[in-house]
Amino acid sequence: MIKSWLKNIGPGPLVAAAFIGPGTVTLCTLAGVDFGFALLWAMLLSIVATIVLQEMSARLGIISQKGLSEIIRTEIKSPLLKGLSIILILSAIVVGNAAYEAGNISGGVLGLEAILGKHSQDIGSFSLNYFSVAIGLIAFALLYIGNYKVLEKALVSLVILMSIAFMVTAIMTKPNLSEVFKGVFIPRFPQDSILTIIGLIGTTVVPYNLFLHASLVKEKWSDKSDLKHAKKDTIIAVVLGGLVSMCIIISAAAVQSAEVNNAADLAKGLEPLFGSFSKYFLAIGLFAAGITSAITAPLAAAFVATGCLGWSTKMDSKPFKAVWMFILIVGVLSSSSGIKSIEIIKFAQVANGILLPVIAGFLIWIMNKQSVLGNYKNTLRQNVISLIILAVAIFLGVKSILKVFELL
Numbered sequence: 001m002i003k004s005w006l007k008n009i010g011p012g013p014l015v016a017a018a019f020i021g022p023g024t025v026t027l028c029t030l031a032g033v034d035f036g037f038a039l040l041w042a043m044l045l046s047i048v049a050t051i052v053l054q055e056m057s058a059r060l061g062i063i064s065q066k067g068l069s070e071i072i073r074t075e076i077k078s079p080l081l082k083g084l085s086i087i088l089i090l091s092a093i094v095v096g097n098a099a100y101e102a103g104n105i106s107g108g109v110l111g112l113e114a115i116l117g118k119h120s121q122d123i124g125s126f127s128l129n130y131f132s133v134a135i136g137l138i139a140f141a142l143l144y145i146g147n148y149k150v151l152e153k154a155l156v157s158l159v160i161l162m163s164i165a166f167m168v169t170a171i172m173t174k175p176n177l178s179e180v181f182k183g184v185f186i187p188r189f190p191q192d193s194i195l196t197i198i199g200l201i202g203t204t205v206v207p208y209n210l211f212l213h214a215s216l217v218k219e220k221w222s223d224k225s226d227l228k229h230a231k232k233d234t235i236i237a238v239v240l241g242g243l244v245s246m247c248i249i250i251s252a253a254a255v256q257s258a259e260v261n262n263a264a265d266l267a268k269g270l271e272p273l274f275g276s277f278s279k280y281f282l283a284i285g286l287f288a289a290g291i292t293s294a295i296t297a298p299l300a301a302a303f304v305a306t307g308c309l310g311w312s313t314k315m316d317s318k319p320f321k322a323v324w325m326f327i328l329i330v331g332v333l334s335s336s337s338g339i340k341s342i343e344i345i346k347f348a349q350v351a352n353g354i355l356l357p358v359i360a361g362f363l364i365w366i367m368n369k370q371s372v373l374g375n376y377k378n379t380l381r382q383n384v385i386s387l388i389i390l391a392v393a394i395f396l397g398v399k400s401i402l403k404v405f406e407l408l
Contacts, residue, residue, distance in 0.1 A: 043242055106335045
């Protein structure tokens with residue numbers, strides 16, 4: 001049974017790897033420290049929304065054998081609307097992922113530095129961080145091979161490592177299970193928690209994952225009979241990813257200190273409970289979270305850019321490699337130099353805030369097209385659930401834009 005399941009593992013773990021980056025780890029840490037178990041329900045909501053949207057994305061990829069950005073280019077007939085859609089998508093995904101890539105690599109570096117200390121070299125006014133370069137080289141090697149199966153195995157291994165690290169940490173805190181279940185199933189809105197709730201949902205339901213999933217499933221599967229494998233793969237991976245996020249919140253809730261701003265501080269906060277072991281578990285988890293996101297962000301950007309511009313979307317094509325190399329190099333340089341690309345990240349947040357409802361809306365529209373999906377289009381039940389998720393996405397998009405412009 002396990003052998004059969006392993007054989008049918010698809011892009012699901014890559015999707016989970018993409019949404020559990022250092023930003024998610026940090027946000028879950030702060031949610032636990034500030035509000036205890038009270039916001040666990042937001043993660044449950046995020047898991048359900050992610051499963052619904054990612055299942056549609058996977059179904060679209062298998063039935064059409066095209067990526068989402070390719071379908072956007074061919075299905076939107078109005079030149080003006082098509083142009084605006086492509087500009088928005090390229091801005092949010094390509095520019096956004098270049099900005100976030102620095103954070104992904106920096107997160108992996110934090111994990112390594114927690115165990116090995118800081119290692120950098122000053123070159124004039126520029127400081128080169130060896131760990132940033134090392135993570136960049138690992139990501140480069142895995143992406144350059146351009147082989148989906150190699151990439152899949154590497155990321156599945158890292159996701160399992162990350163999951164074990166964070167789950168063991170949560171178990172070690174011996175949480176009150178009745179309080180945990182109350183936090184998961186009873187929605188509560190503690191004072192000043194609304195932005196954290198928006199953040200928890202926004203870092204799990206990720207726009208670029210919808211592109212990544214539709215493009216990757218066709219690397220793995222090509223037959224309609226594979227839909228059941230894709231659905232199972234999506235559910236298992238997203239639930240596991242959501243559980244990892246919940247474990248980080250549970251771990252952080254055990255810390256009796258307000259001086260926690262990221263996972264490295266969380267390790268220090270947990271040391272009184274179980275000594276230096278906490279540092280190692282969290283460092284390994286943070287390193288795995290950083291490196292998996294450092295691989296999936298350039299990969300998603302490459303699928304999006306090549307699909308939108310009508311270039312070859314094959315992983316070993318020159319245009320595809322050029323896009324992910326650009327994203328990776330920008331990330332390594334920004335992370336190594338410690339540059340905080342605040343304005344670019346703000347722009348990316350605004351673009352992503354607009355993009356999620358737009359892409360979710362487009363996905364629902366395309367999932368109802370007989371010409372694209374035939375008998376595999378959405379059922380009434382799937383449409384009702386996805387429209388509720390779209391309403392939540394619009395609400396989150398408006399809130400995130402207001403937050404960036406400090407109007408909230």
